Amino acid sequence: MGVSHDLLSLMQKRIPGQLVIQFTDHCNARCPQCGMRVTEAFPRTKLSVDRIKRILDRASETGIKIVSFTGGEPLLFLDELVVLIKYAGSAGIEYIRTGTNGFLFTQPERPGFRSRVNRIAEMLADTPLRNLWISIDSAIPSVHEKMRGFPGVIAGIEEAVPIFHGHGIYPSANLGINRNIGGAGSVSDGCRPADEDYLPLFMKDMKAAFRSFYRFAINMGFTIINTCYPMSIHGLNGNASLKPIYAANSTDYIVHYSSGEKAMLFRALMETVPEFRSKSRIFSPRCSLDSLYRQYAQGTMSDYPCRGGIDCFFIDSKDGNAYPCGFRGKENLGDFCELDREKLNREPFCHHCDWECFRDPSEMFGPILHARRNPFGLLKNIANRGSYFKIWMEDLRYYLACDFFDGRKPPAYDRLSAWQGS
Ligand code: SF4
Numbered sequence: 398m399g400v401s402h403d404l405l406s407l408m409q410k411r412i413p414g415q416l417v418i419q420f421t422d423h424c425n426a427r428c429p430q431c432g433m434r435v436t437e438a439f440p441r442t443k444l445s446v447d448r449i450k451r452i453l454d455r456a457s458e459t460g461i462k463i464v465s466f467t468g469g470e471p472l473l474f475l476d477e478l479v480v481l482i483k484y485a486g487s488a489g490i491e492y493i494r495t496g497t498n499g500f501l502f503t504q505p506e507r508p509g510f511r512s513r514v515n516r517i518a519e520m521l522a523d524t525p526l527r528n529l530w531i532s533i534d535s536a537i538p539s540v541h542e543k544m545r546g547f548p549g550v551i552a553g554i555e556e557a558v559p560i561f562h563g564h565g566i567y568p569s570a571n572l573g574i575n576r577n578i579g580g581a582g583s584v585s586d587g588c589r590p591a592d593e594d595y596l597p598l599f600m601k602d603m604k605a606a607f608r609s610f611y612r613f614a615i616n617m618g619f620t621i622i623n624t625c626y627p628m629s630i631h632g633l634n635g636n637a638s639l640k641p642i643y644a645a646n647s648t649d650y651i652v653h654y655s656s657g658e659k660a661m662l663f664r665a666l667m668e669t670v671p672e673f674r675s676k677s678r679i680f681s682p683r684c685s686l687d688s689l690y691r692q693y694a695q696g697t698m699s700d701y702p703c704r705g706g707i708d709c710f711f712i713d714s715k716d717g718n719a720y721p722c723g724f725r726g727k728e729n730l731g732d733f734c735e736l737d738r739e740k741l742n743r744e745p746f747c748h749h750c751d752w753e754c755f756r757d758p759s760e761m762f763g764p765i766l767h768a769r770r771n772p773f774g775l776l777k778n779i780a781n782r783g784s785y786f787k788i789w790m791e792d793l794r795y796y797l798a799c800d801f802f803d804g805r806k807p808p809a810y811d812r813l814s815a816w817q818g819s
């Protein structure tokens with residue numbers, strides 16, 4: 398880890414820069430929570446390898462340390478993806494991530510399944526890829542498989558995970574929060590959202606769902622578990638300044654939550670995470686969940702707004718241009734290679750969506766930047782909001798125990814054991 402460079406970034410009032418590159422919007426899955434599902438008719442796009450290489454060169458020059466290749470489904474173009482990951486590593490990008498919907502792991506009973514997965518794992522292991530996400534939507538296999546449109550994929554992922562481990566890749570289960578996490582049926586069924594006891598019951602449901610999901614992912618062999626916060630176009634449209642260009646959202650009820658429900662689900666996740674921190678590497682920072690809970694429950698905005706458009710950027714596969722994120726599509730920043738990040742060095746302000754890719758690091762690094770900018774202000778904040786800073790310190794200690802979620806290392810269970818029952 399380039400600690401000295403990262404410290405330098407922080408001294409310059411920046412967090413380690415992050416670029417989410419939408420390599421393609423082609424996809425072969427049927428997820429109801431996403432506008433890129435195979436059943437949506439729109440002209441599909443993919444960025445050329447040369448275009449992305451230029452972006453990676455510029456990214457490295459301007460202090461970007463983290464690059465995520467997203468989709469659509471990036472592994473539809475595995476050979477090119479491997480070239481790009483290697484290129485990003487040689488350009489000096491330290492944290493390289495990508496993910497898959499798991500389509501390559503369907504039908505594990507097919508002849509040659511294991512050798513095919515071995516070949517994929519070998520190809521990726523030969524790159525500097527740091528994290529590989531595999532999407533899982535529900536603790537109930539049939540529910541996940543129906544949502545994705547991939548029958549039998551859970552058994553295939555279960556077989557694939559140890560193969561990846563054998564090649565030194567520790568994939569992360571990636572849960573996109575939706576109403577099917579725990580399967581059908583819940584204690585709030587039959588209760589109307591307007592009922593007085595609806596929200597407490599909804600929170601109870603969400604806690605049960607998160608617990609069963611964590612258990613399920615751990616039993617499948619995952620040693621890192623990430624949670625993506627719900628993205629519904631309803632919520633985004635509530636803010637007129639937003640125009641989603643990253644179509645990983647939908648109007649479907651499955652990802653549409655009221656503000657009250659959001660408050661409860663963030664609280665439920667925040668209360669569930671500690672139970673599993675010693676059993677797997679749980680990515681979701683509780684300080685971020687605490688801020689989101691307060692935002693939706695009390696209308697109090699985090700002291701550490703999102704750094705989208707300052708340190709974090711999204712590259713759209715349709716035009717190859719940079720945007721502050723996948724949801725501020727009205728702010729086309731043009732060719733990333735021509736972008737002068739210094740001119741963008743303005744104060745963070747945005748709380749308009751819950752996109753964890755940018756909000757979680759903004760929250761985690763926020764107090765460090767605050768200390769650099771205004772140490773007395775930070776001390777005042779700590780005095781006023783001691784419980785938040787206690788959670789933040791715990792998160793930081795936990796991130797250290799997890800080697801900042803290095804997906805090329807097995808978990809250090811001896812260090813994680815300190816979080817038993819925390
Ligand atoms: S969520 Fe991912 S896998 Fe599902 S349709 Fe969207 S891009 Fe494809």
Ligand code: SF4
Pocket residue numbers: 639703704705706721722723724725747748749750751752755756
């Ligand atoms: S909170 Fe971050 S990701 Fe969401 S709209 Fe604002 S800048 Fe974009």
